[in-house]
Amino acid sequence: MATAHTDALRRLGVQVRGIVGRTPERGDTAARRLGLPRAYRSLAEVLEDRSVQAVHIVTPNSLHAQQVMQALEAGKHVICEKPLAPSSEEASALVDMSLHADTVTAVCLNVRYYPQCIHARDLIARGRIGTVRMVTGRYHQDWLARATDWNWRLEPDQQGRLRAVADIGVHWLDLVQTWLDDRIDSVFADLYTFLPKRRRPTATMETFRHVRDEEVSGVEVDVHSDDAAALLARFRNGARAVATFSQVSYGNKNCIEVQVDGSESSLTWRSEEPEYLWLGHRGQPNELVTKDYDLLSDLATKKARYPVGHVEGYPDTFVSLFGDVYDDILRGGRSAQPRYPTFTDGYDLVLICEAIEESARVGRWVPV
Amino acid sequence: MATAHTDALRRLGVQVRGIVGRTPERGDTAARRLGLPRAYRSLAEVLEDRSVQAVHIVTPNSLHAQQVMQALEAGKHVICEKPLAPSSEEASALVDMSLHADTVTAVCLNVRYYPQCIHARDLIARGRIGTVRMVTGRYHQDWLARATDWNWRLEPDQQGRLRAVADIGVHWLDLVQTWLDDRIDSVFADLYTFLPKRRRPTATMETFRHVRDEEVSGVEVDVHSDDAAALLARFRNGARAVATFSQVSYGNKNCIEVQVDGSESSLTWRSEEPEYLWLGHRGQPNELVTKDYDLLSDLATKKARYPVGHVEGYPDTFVSLFGDVYDDILRGGRSAQPRYPTFTDGYDLVLICEAIEESARVGRWVPV
Amino acid sequence: MATAHTDALRRLGVQVRGIVGRTPERGDTAARRLGLPRAYRSLAEVLEDRSVQAVHIVTPNSLHAQQVMQALEAGKHVICEKPLAPSSEEASALVDMSLHADTVTAVCLNVRYYPQCIHARDLIARGRIGTVRMVTGRYHQDWLARATDWNWRLEPDQQGRLRAVADIGVHWLDLVQTWLDDRIDSVFADLYTFLPKRRRPTATMETFRHVRDEEVSGVEVDVHSDDAAALLARFRNGARAVATFSQVSYGNKNCIEVQVDGSESSLTWRSEEPEYLWLGHRGQPNELVTKDYDLLSDLATKKARYPVGHVEGYPDTFVSLFGDVYDDILRGGRSAQPRYPTFTDGYDLVLICEAIEESARVGRWVPV
């Protein structure tokens, strides 16, 4: 993620001062690889540097809450990778802190920044598909499909109890809540651990990297977190959602799908062909919206940087997200109604995750 | 459906003797339109005709059970549209009767007869995707998306209490149970009636026909059956299923999707491009199986009648289904393990529907 | 093709009297396999049978002209597989005969009968895409991609000098001429024989069947006909066409693609997903027309037999084609402006083929 953040900040003309590694050596290596001026020895050293205005937290999940707190106390703007915190209590505390601070705060829920996702949100807001009835979809990956796959997310002390839900499901949930401008108020969930035993490798694994044969260790580890999950949800305004999240679905490399059924039309978006938005109709042909500036909403147009037909992708969503955040930073403070994901959004997702976990445990609907 | 059945039987070289209409006039019209030798006045008249060996029941759901019973008593072979019966008691009685009869009995679950569906079943049986973990998918239509859409299926006394589940969901469930060669043993369901009030038109509506403006009546009718449904299910062997069934999803004309995630690979089939089977892998490219006779299993090859690349579709599934049924009829009796859907399959689906209804009512997992 | 014809005729309620095989034994086998009442010993025997009204010619190309002539002389209606005749002289003679006969004559150019192809033609005729500028596309197959693939079409005395063009290209050309209601008036072509030497197998090969290893013979045969071809064409009204036809393109099982660029919009159809018509726009989203009876033209609706979303395919095109032909047969004679492909259409395609062959030889544009 350090690469994605650095890359996007540079495209915005933001000066990236440096990086902190897990160890000084890793920091030096990363700084060299990314061409950064400096590797800080520690977060404390960063926070003392008065030339640093904003801090990006892209560490393992268990460290987020404490590091955000330190950065806020030091008066820095904070952009934190999701999840914001391991529990709703901690997330709530961070929301409180952020509301009392003068600085800008954001959570890296980048998916909502695909131009077609911005457009979808605007279409729904303008009533173009009518009242939303039902949202269906999935977020499926396959990089943890085998018992020999490994990543720090499989360590419960680094990831938390939820995995597929907390790691990828939250992107789907954030997208849908943003599109509907509505909040989920109860959930029913089923969590699946298809691989209750895995082998931890001898090497540290980068995310999405596969363990090589020689790295497979003899140590079998019990895993309790969710390889996949099924979710039914109800929104405050009556809409329903049904989704599956999976990190063990072969062939789905990073497949987000959302279909929103309204009372007049439907819309569907798929992350693997992100430049298309499919509109479903009756009595007129279904439509495929492309990145055509005669068609896209003003906000979507503003965030699409390249000509029609010239595909933009995942890296570009970070530019759009950080663009909004740094607009606020340059203006000197939070907008009244930021489009970018706030700590409140991050907190809300932690609440949903906790309700999901409880529902799966008790086998009933649970309010958020 | 009379057209689909007649068409398929003729392609098999089966002589179609005649048809019974709801009224004698409708019967005469249908016989003329289809070029059939005769319109019978009643089912009784059909059953008395000794030249008739087999009877196809394609009436509204509420009549199936009684008509099947009469036909069995008359010693005819019976092919019945789904659902077999409105309750598991009645369905069970029909299974008993059929097991004691010498005649061949079948339920028209035609979806499993797409060549790629036969191939998918064979791939799973041969262990080609490993142990099945999870099945996800949908069966979505849009022909009942508006409050002015109407069909006899909206009349509770003709359809039963379940609609989307009983009318289309059962095809999805049959397909998945067939592929996995496994039975669902518990379900959790949520049923959605997005249009609790509809307008019954002045004319009788054919299935899939839309009400014209002048036919919309002033009579508002309360509807309690499911416009859409969400289903979580557990199979005896541990696999999980997650599906949505909807008749109100704009743009989805008749969209069946099934993704089966196994421990080695996955497979996906979509009814709207039925000649492709998508195989998901890791470490090798995903694959698109076409109707290539070098690739398809023997059974799939046997059921595909046209050259590779020459698309076969929905009408052809009936030819394949009836082909298997009439093979047994010609041989003079039921095979030991018929590939075609039996009354037992039909009964099993009624049991699942009842569990779905109960689960939605009590908000808990319910065993089948 | 005997199967496709028999199957389609039966669906129309037409009584198929019998079949003639290449040998009496093959005729008997075919009659048995297809459940036909009779195997005639010869075409002469068929023509003497006064109960036979219409004859379908589905023999190798070199026999078409003579057999058509005999059947016309016997006063039968004639439906002939393409190509109508090996040369424009012979085709012209058949056109003359057919114009003087009282009987109905047709050539089996079935592709124009896909419901979306009928709809495309109607859209263009109604000016919905403006003036046609350019037509691009392809007809690619792969069943002759290897030197060990074999079929009678590789024998020059049975097929004629052109192969990919004459066998599949003519379908593309007929479709495009029909859609544009215009005639090609000059062509530039390049013909490719990538496999100048092939191995003729020891067994007779059915079309689309692959030679098994044990059937590959040691006899190498020189092949001069086109494995693939490139065509540039100009229409009388100024539109241009660019197409490739190939029987040696791996992975393309039977892939027809046509994109028509007009002055207002474009349309694209692909035979491998035949139920969709893609409309290209600017200033409004591109559209995907499905078999929605609220959208399709009256003629397309009349020819689509199954509900929206229930895929129809290749076999169904023959039902639609023969339906039109037998309507005329039942009415007792040719319509003034038949929608079905006539001998004049067949003759026109032979003329284009001859111009293609000449152009490839001389390396210049050649008028048709």
Add this chain to the structure above:
Amino acid sequence: MATAHTDALRRLGVQVRGIVGRTPERGDTAARRLGLPRAYRSLAEVLEDRSVQAVHIVTPNSLHAQQVMQALEAGKHVICEKPLAPSSEEASALVDMSLHADTVTAVCLNVRYYPQCIHARDLIARGRIGTVRMVTGRYHQDWLARATDWNWRLEPDQQGRLRAVADIGVHWLDLVQTWLDDRIDSVFADLYTFLPKRRRPTATMETFRHVRDEEVSGVEVDVHSDDAAALLARFRNGARAVATFSQVSYGNKNCIEVQVDGSESSLTWRSEEPEYLWLGHRGQPNELVTKDYDLLSDLATKKARYPVGHVEGYPDTFVSLFGDVYDDILRGGRSAQPRYPTFTDGYDLVLICEAIEESARVGRWVPV
């Protein structure tokens, strides 16, 4: 293009010193918009700045040759947008100059830098599809489809005589020559000017921007350049190519398609879903290669920066291209066999364009 270049250079950590506008005012505006330190008054001023090592030429085509020459004379590294020069004489002179200079030179043919395009090239080089038989495809856009569309490319003195071919066709040709590691040695072409009269607007038009109603002027302008073109080509090693290039095809926003038919398999790539490479087979299922690092060649892997399933697009190709060029710049000189497009490649494309123009004029095959 200034944005695309600046964006990509920043991602590489290259310091962008400034920009030259068509006028000082436009230069100032651009520098401000892009956050660049400086707007130079003229190219001369840039060339005098000793801190500038490399110059990117992204001006209208007619200025390229002269500006490249000046930059080379000043000892700068030069990266030039295509086309390199308006005639083969001038292009040849630039090649000579560049071969005698110590600096690095490149032409911005970025399409070959999509990860799947790199992989395709490597697959072909490794013989994975056998001997190449035929390459088919298209490069279609629609942004000049109407008589009121305008851009400097429609001014013959700025663009040259060829438009669709020279502006977009060359990308297709470069890609194919690169993949096949072969050169086109003769061409047959047909050029189409469907809109011989257009209206030049009152405002200056950015590329891909559409003229607004109030900007449409009363001045009708004659246009002679190609709205679209058809090309047949022969490669030195015997392969054939067939392509169409169009800027007037509604609905095709920026659609590059290439299918390469080999003697063992085929491969297809489409720019609008750039992360997939489709492999066509017989006897095994067709395959869809995704950006899976277990599958991609080493070079493709090196150039893909984001995890599997996280779509990269058009902006990323410039990072990859400039990455290779600046590697050479940092190393202090041209590699022996650069992967990036050289002036020789640019020259070769000018030669092909001239042969295309001549062939269309004389109606015959013309050697390159």
